[in-house]
Amino acid sequence: MSVILSLVLLLSSGLEGTIVDEFTGQGVPYVQLKVEGLDTTVLTDSCGKFAIGERNLPSYVVIKAVRIGYQPKVLKWVSTAKPVLIMLQPRAIPISGVTSTATRLKLNADPAMPVSVIESRGIGIEGKSDISELLARSPAVLVQDYNNLSTVSLRGATVEQTLVLFDGVRLNTSLNNQTDFSLISPSLVSRVEIARGGASALYGANPIGGVLNIISPEPKKKEVRASFGLGSFGKKYAGFRLANPGTVNFLFGGGYLRNRNNFPYQDQNDSARIMTNADLTRGDLILKAGTGLGKDYLSFASSLCLTERGSPGPISFPSDRARLQDGRLLLISGYDRTQGEIGRLSARIYHQRLYQHYFNPxxxxxxxDTHRINVSGLNLVERLNLLTVPAKIQLAAGLEGITEHCRSTAVGTPARITGAGFIEANITWAGFTLNPATRYELLQTREQERVATYGAFSPRINLFINQPQPLSFYLGVNNSYRTPTFNELYWPDDGWTRGNPNLMPEWAEGISAGLGVNLAPTSLFRIGVFYNRVKDLIQWQPDENYVSRPVNIARAKITGIELEPQFDYKWFGVQGALTFQRCRSDSSYLPYRPELFGKGELWLAYNRQQENWVRLSLGINGTTKKFTNPPNSDTLPGYLVFDLGSTVRLPVKFVNAQINSGCRNIFDRCYQLIKDYPLPGRSFYLEAEIEI
Known part of the structure; x- marks a missing residue:
């Protein structure tokens, strides 16, 4: 009898407890807990509470708690006789394994997916003026640099066919469908998710080439950061960031850049010149705040950017006095409600104001010319987890509304209203995942008495196969489109050019496939292929009076192969991106699409306490030749540029100091990305970053 009683006392009927944030003391929802020796895995609720209902638990167990944004924790000899309190330490970690751009379900990114995540190494900019150069680490990314203005395109598409988001809110506007990356400071970017391939099924108009989602930092840990830097050709910059998680999560940051950009170059006659009127001055601020109310979370984010710069024009027709002023204000209010393991409801209301003034005497x-654009939008997304046996089903459904109003001295006062709904599913079973999605969008464009209304239906389906390990396979088919811009529709007749209000959207059918190999926890290799067929391509053509106007006449076929190796080890690593593509329209190649281009980096590091204390890097990027006009009668030569960089960390008690230095274009190569817009030769930078 005594033996039986002892066994009863040694066995528990279950385990209860709470998991809290070590700094704030608040409950941490959706922490994954697993008891050693059991197959059961449980999640904490929205208040951080959990209950393991297994009967016959031993008196003492080993528990492992895991959640993104926190250090994993293993607790040994946990008593099951009383409730347990577990404290998790938050950490700011790169979440390159999760994508919120390629899918609205925020799933783990499959290694074979055409998705890249570019992580920020801090708030220093390492000699760069904007983030466009960072994005070239991904395959199929082409940068167009006009000295102090840069744009980005994906997979052979145009800049207008590439959608750019900031924290999920689109930056492209209907005025010209372009995003100027010189308005985005690298110091205020946490990471950039690049989802290559058509994505109109999730985002509507314009992502024929793909989507770039710029994600700002979150207040996940207490931090005080500041950076200061100097560079060649009159470059000076500084940045700061303050963050404090708590009852009210708070982040405030900003940056300043002043770049004279007075570098030497050679003109068409090989004469030595100094670049003039290419200066850039930029100031930006970001503010984020959020608070949890039980199952609800309220958030607010705002960013402001102001620039003043010259507009030098091409060296074949320079402009010494043209100036360009830009301003952008973005406000985002968010509401999220967790629904336990069932799902999550998210709502976002945003407003964006843009101002641009171009003056050339x-x-x-x-x-x-002055352009003022007001964009307001609302999106509502419901995510559901349907746990079934043997398949796992996840659903996302959403509604979105956008209004755009433009006041321009060039195109008048056009407006566009967009209403849309989408649904996406993710069905996983036995190593196979099917990911279908579709969206219907209704758009109406107005300019005075002219009204155009049309609808767009955009389906997409992806298939993933995650076996045999460590291989994974991806196959996707999509249908995407781009809407005509206000400039294309309503540009006034100036004797040389005029718009065409009868333009229709461009449509593209795309197929892509990929193979991914997980070589180690931090190393992988991916190869992908893609094919895009674009119809009703908008091109500017002269009419019978020799006035150029846009028309839907062209077709294009774009094919390509992407290679993305990444090998990261303890003290050295190699990562790269290489793209081979052919972009043809009828019998000619599309302008500014080189057949081969890529970027790579080799780095060596001295590690201490699992962090890089000294890091040396050698970067290389280049392209083959490219045509500069539709008839293919003129070309830009290819180039190969090498960069050297170093990072030294100097931790002293509660302060972490970091010194970044380097030389860019170490062989002083003269090259251009856009005809008659030369880029700087050899340049140096030195910057310091301090974190408390």
Whole structure:
């Protein structure tokens, strides 16, 4: 009898407890807990509480708690006789294994998916003026650099066919469908998710080439950061960031850049010149705050950017006095409600204001144009987890509404209203995952008495196969489109050009496939292929009076192969991106699409306490030749540029100091990305970053 009683006392009927944030003391929802020796895995609720209902638990167990954004924790000899309190330490970690861009379900990114995540190494910019150069680490990314203005495109698409988001809110506007990356400071970017391939099934108009989602930092840990830097050709910059998680999560940051950009170059006659009127001054601020109310979380984010710069024009027709002023204000209010293991409801209301003033008092070409654009939007997304046996089903459904109003001295006062709904599913079974999605969008464009309304239906389906390990396979088919811009529709007749209000959207059918290999926890290799067929391509053509106007006449076929190796080890690593593509329209190649281009980096590091204390890197990027006009009668030569960089960490008690230095274009190569817009030769930078 005594033996039986002892066994009863040694066995528990279950385990209860709470998991809290070590710094704030608040409950941490959706922590994954697993008891050693059991197959059961449980999640904490929205208040951080959990209950393991297994009967016959031993008196003492070993528990492992895991959640993104926190250090994993293993607790030994946990008594099951009383409730347990577990404290998790938050950490800011790269979550390159999760994508919120390629899918609205925020799933783990399959190694074979055409998705890249570019992580920020801090708030220093390492000699760069904007983030466009960082994005070239991903395959199929082409940068167009006009000295102090840069744009990005994906997979042979145009800049207008590439959608850019900031924290999930689109930056492209209907004025020209372009995003100027010189308005985005690298110091205020946490990471950039690049989802290559058509994505109109999730985002509507414009992502024929893909989507770039710029994600700002979150207040996940207490931090005080500041950076200061100097560079060649009159470059000076500084940045700061303050963050404090708590009852109210708070983050405030900003950056300043002043770049004279007065570098030497050679003109068409090989004469030595100094670049003039290519200066750039930029100031930006970001503010984020959020608080949890039980199952609800309220958030607010705002960013402001102001720039003043010259507009030098091409060296074949320079402009010494043209100036360009830009301003952008973005406000985002968010509401999230957790629904236990069932799902999550998210709502976002946003408003964006853009201002641009171009002034050119030139002798031969005079301009004084002002553009003001107001964009307001609302999106509502419901995510559901349907746990079934043997398959696991997840659903996302959403509604979105956008209004755009433009006041322009060039195109008048056009407006566009967009209403859309989408649904996405993720069905997983036995190593196979099917990911279908579709979206219907209704758009109406107005300019005075002219009204155009049309609908767009955009389906997409992806298939993933995650066996045999460590291989994974991806196959996707999509249908995407781009809407005509206000400039294309309503540009006034100036004797040389005029718009065409009868334009229709461009449509593209795309197929892509990929193979991924997980070589180690931090190393992988991916190869992908893609094919895009674009119809009703908008091109500017002269009419019978030799006035150029846009028309839907062209077709294009784009094929390519992407290679993305990444090998990261304890003290050295190699990562790269290489793309081979052919972009043809009828019998000619599309301008500014080189057949081969890529970027790579080799780094060596001295590690201490699992962190890089000294890091040396050698970077290389280049392209083959590319045509600069539709008839293919003129070309830009290819180039190969090498960069050297170093990072030294100097931790002292509660302060972490970091010194970044380097030399860019170490062989002083003269090259251009856009015809008659030369880029700087050899340059140096030195910056310091301090974290408390």
């Amino acid at each position: 030139g002798e031969y070409f005079t301009a004084d």
